[in-house]
Amino acid sequence: MTDPPPEDTWVVGLDLGGTGSRAAASPGPGRPHIRVEGPPLHVVDGRSDAPDVVRGLCQDLMRELDAAQAGAGTPRIAAAAVGLRGMMAMDRAGRLDPYALHDVLADSLGTERTAVSTDAVTAHLGALGGRGGAVLVVGTGAVGVAVDEYARWYLADGLGYLVGDQGSGGWIGREGLAAANKARDGREDGASQVLLRASERHFGRQRHGITLDSTPDALSLLAGFARSVLAAARAGDPTSVAIRAAAARGLADTLRAALSHPGVEPRVATTGKLITKVPELRALVMSHLTDVRPDVEIVDAAGEPLDGALVLARRLLETPEGVPSNRPFLSVRMGTPDLAAEPFETATVARAPRRRKKLPDGDPVTLRAGSGR
Amino acid sequence: MTDPPPEDTWVVGLDLGGTGSRAAASPGPGRPHIRVEGPPLHVVDGRSDAPDVVRGLCQDLMRELDAAQAGAGTPRIAAAAVGLRGMMAMDRAGRLDPYALHDVLADSLGTERTAVSTDAVTAHLGALGGRGGAVLVVGTGAVGVAVDEYARWYLADGLGYLVGDQGSGGWIGREGLAAANKARDGREDGASQVLLRASERHFGRQRHGITLDSTPDALSLLAGFARSVLAAARAGDPTSVAIRAAAARGLADTLRAALSHPGVEPRVATTGKLITKVPELRALVMSHLTDVRPDVEIVDAAGEPLDGALVLARRLLETPEGVPSNRPFLSVRMGTPDLAAEPFETATVARAPRRRKKLPDGDPVTLRAGSGR
Structure with missing residues (x-):
């Protein structure tokens, strides 16, 4: 928790909203980010298209990251976090399984440390820069x-x-x-x-x-x-x-x-x-x-919800013991996908x-x- | 206008709402009505089912009327009026052509004098018994x-x-x-x-x-x-x-x-x-x-919206000059179906x-x- 992160330990944050979506990859605080934008969330045939939006953003982001590395090899993504508008309501209405987003993040970015949260959490982490x-x-x-x-x-x-x-x-x-x-x-x-x-x-x-x-x-x-x-x-x-x-x-x-x-x-x-x-x-x-x-x-x-998603992702990497799952607001997976069997809404929060x-x-x-x- | 109506000059009123519908046939004020009930209004595939509800109520009502006359022949219906919940909003949203209801009333009841109104009008006519x-x-x-x-x-x-x-x-x-x-x-x-x-x-x-x-x-x-x-x-x-x-x-x-x-x-x-x-x-x-x-x-x-619909129908019969069309609240047809070509919403009310x-x-x-x- 007190060790500095190794160089080139990238984390990814995503912010999905009703008017647009965005993702950023960060090699560490104070160093330049790679950033891409995407479409807003929609409900299609009674289901949220959040998994598709996340997959598209991740693919675009990895492509940009590749290009920015100029042939030096794609960096490993050590952790990723996404904040979603309306996550709890979509979950209740049966329009989104928040757990599915862990799989999409893990598959698209090759990381085992993922967080899925309502955008209120990432807005907080962005605005207060992670402070209480x-x-x-x-x-x-x-x-x-x-x-x-x-x-x-x-x-x-x-x-x-x-x-x-x-x-x-x-x-x-x-x-x-x-x-x-x-x-x-x-x-x-x-x-x-x-x-x-x-x-x-x-x-x-x-x-x-x-x-x-x-x-x-x-x-x-x-x-x-x-x-x-x-x-x-x-x-x-x-x-x-x-x-x-x-x-x-x-x-x-x-x-x-x-x-x-x-x-x-x-x-x-x-x-x-x-x-x-x-x-x-x-x-x-x-x-x-x-x-x-x-x-x-x-x-x-201090920042936007996208910055908050990056704060959350970096915590998964640096202080994972300080990021407990806190459903239905925040779901954390640290390479233990068997947790996915647990219903998302049942935690006593x-x-x-x-x-x-x-x-x-x-x-x-x-x-x-x-x-x- | 001052002549008493001839005996057995029946009018029909209908009241269509979100929780149920009803229709009554009246041979004249103070004489017993025949009454039937029907389903509430629904929107099916983007269209109001009001025409179907009106047709069903009219068929049931005529059957009841037949039975009540005990073989003495079905009385002629001289006028009919319907009050509808949400007529103006359904018209605006393209879910209902109020003019189509004139045709359904005319076809089902064999009368040329028909009125189609928002249920606010029939509620008024019922509550004040036709007074101002x-x-x-x-x-x-x-x-x-x-x-x-x-x-x-x-x-x-x-x-x-x-x-x-x-x-x-x-x-x-x-x-x-x-x-x-x-x-x-x-x-x-x-x-x-x-x-x-x-x-x-x-x-x-x-x-x-x-x-x-x-x-x-x-x-x-x-x-x-x-x-x-x-x-x-x-x-x-x-x-x-x-x-x-x-x-x-x-x-x-x-x-x-x-x-x-x-x-x-x-x-x-x-x-x-x-x-x-x-x-x-x-x-x-x-x-x-x-x-x-x-x-x-x-x-x-003095009464319910269904009573107001009967007041409106009787006016079509007795004082038609006192019931001008007043769109989009009230549409009146007195055997002149060519009016139907006129758009319902264009009147300057x-x-x-x-x-x-x-x-x-x-x-x-x-x-x-x-x-x-």
């Missing part, structure tokens, strides 16, 4: 993610646009479009003429109001409208200001909930397209958070820290040292 | 519907559970389930432990929270949970009380918006499963409404009374008499 704490991810969806001193992961929210993801792009767009519809009807409570005009620019004029119930890409349409709502808030539209305020309250609450698990270091960062591009939303969230958690250190995001020893807040070092507290 | 005013329909969805002295129809909301239908069963269930998810995560803003326990009874224990994004019947699941939220509100759970209060405010606003169109008589009723079965929700809505519209007469619902003469409030009789005001 909690990360708030806000893009189309919203999730708070934290890790404790035993490398146990916790999520807050991330439950989708219908009954969760408060403050996300999808949520803000939904609230904004509802306010536009109210103005069109002549309703008054929560209506916005400004958002009505914005919705007409965004969706075209709709004589009878906008409904998205039967629209397959409703979520991306809503998330696209969020930028208009936040622009209207900056311009002072009261309804839009109220939507932004409710979003910030909800996001701060999600981050606080993730942070409040025992043994999570008091450090936070944010990542994701929406909150990164709307600094006033981040400022509101952090203001709410520091009201209740003045002890927390707020840091800038509690979302809330129930039914295990209550750990005191604020002294993770003492606990880690096994002082008996 | 506005009706609030609250079940899985929520819509305010009003008619002016020129028999022009206006809707408020009814825009679906994603960006509309505030206060409906789907909306209340969605808010309630979001509050349950918050409690599970350890979030605090808008969380409810009471609703978390209720959601576990309703949906079973979900270790990582409930998400419905990939669930085909999400809306009916949400609407089913609304009853639990309203029960928790009755028991005093503060989050549930707040959800019920926001629902009532939104519903009152929807009803007020429908009522505020010029020429709509100041009379209201409510109908639909949710508001009918939850009297305290109706009381809250009416309290908000009378705060802003103390002039409004509140009446009990404004949701808000823009671009036409502003009519003064409160004096519909004078206006109807053509006083030149």
Whole structure:
């Protein structure tokens, strides 16, 4: 764990999302990466095409790596990790067997050390550069993610646009479009003429109001409208200001909930397209958070989810004892494929820290040292 | 128009919904109906099965009518009207040609006078027994519907559970389930432990929270949970009380918006499963409404949407000049099938009374008499 890695010990990270995918090979921290991009995830005939996307990215990456080595031979890949958008939901819906991805990584890259995780985990590892704490991810969806001193992961929210993801792009767009519809009807409570005009620019004029119930890409349409709502808030539209305020309250609450698990270091960062591009939303969230958690250190995001996947892969190589499987968030295989027979969802990972020893807040070092507290 | 209808002049009404369908034949007001029931509407291979449901109901009804006449001959059907759940959305999505239903009614019943309408119109005609005013329909969805002295129809909301239908069963269930998810995560803003326990009874224990994004019947699941939220509100759970209060405010606003169109008589009723079965929700809505519209007469619902379809059919027979087509809400055919060539959605029916003469409030009789005001 303290030995430096040998030179030319490459690891591979992959990040698979709804708008695109990417992979990188790294010979070690601070040295240049090889990077390739690929298509977004799709569901085809009721199955996720994640295995195909992973295989394609790995092949492209190895080709690039070969070319970059200029005939000096393809380097050995010592470990690989992939973060996937929607992994848990796809697993539940029977659209993806996360275990199959271990096989694809192992076959494509010739490594026995592989990790498959939800992209919340890789977003955390990227944003905090592998340090402890909690990360708030806000893009189309919203999730708070934290890790404790035993490398146990916790999520807050991330439950989708219908009954969760408060403050996300999808949520803000939904609230904004509802306010536009109210103005069109002549309703008054929560209506916005400004958002009505914005919705007409965004969706075209709709004589009878906008409904998205039967629209397959409703979520991306809503998330696209969020930028208009936040622009209207900056311009002072009261309804839009109220939507932004409710979003910030909800996001701060999600981050606080993730942070409040025992043994999570008091450090936070944010990542994701929406909150990164709307600094006033981040400022509101952090203001709410520091009201209740003045002890927390707020840091800038160190990197992207792809960087987090590389952090995870390098840990498989350098500190494998510090990367336990933590299903359904994270599945680790260290050359022991017989584990694949175990159902992915059965591990006892509690979302809330129930039914295990209550750990005191604020002294993770003492606990880690096994002082008996 | 003032002549009494001849005896044995039967009309037929049909009501097609998401949980079932029904049809009735009536020989005249106050005389016993013949009634049959049928299956709910479905979308099969991208098309609504409404034409098949209508044909089946008509065949069953005529058989019943035959049997009831005991060999005295099948009575002539003089007019027929059908109200459909989701007609406008199905038309927009290319799942249903509303004109095809005129043909099915004409062929199955042997009548030239047919009407095809959204079920909001038949719900209104049933609840107010054909009188003027506005009706609030609250079940899985929520819509305010009003008619002016020129028999022009206006809707408020009814825009679906994603960006509309505030206060409906789907909306209340969605808010309630979001509050349950918050409690599970350890979030605090808008969380409810009471609703978390209720959601576990309703949906079973979900270790990582409930998400419905990939669930085909999400809306009916949400609407089913609304009853639990309203029960928790009755028991005093503060989050549930707040959800019920926001629902009532939104519903009152929807009803007020429908009522505020010029020429709509100041009379209201409510109908639909949710508001009918939850009297305290109706009381809250009416309290908000009378705060802003103390002039409004509140009446009990006179009947169901099926009764409204019979009112509509009888009007086709007795006062056809009073039933203009008012697309996309209502399509009327009086033995002139060449109209069918006209696209259903092109008529200029404004949701808000823009671009036409502003009519003064409160004096519909004078206006109807053509006083030149």
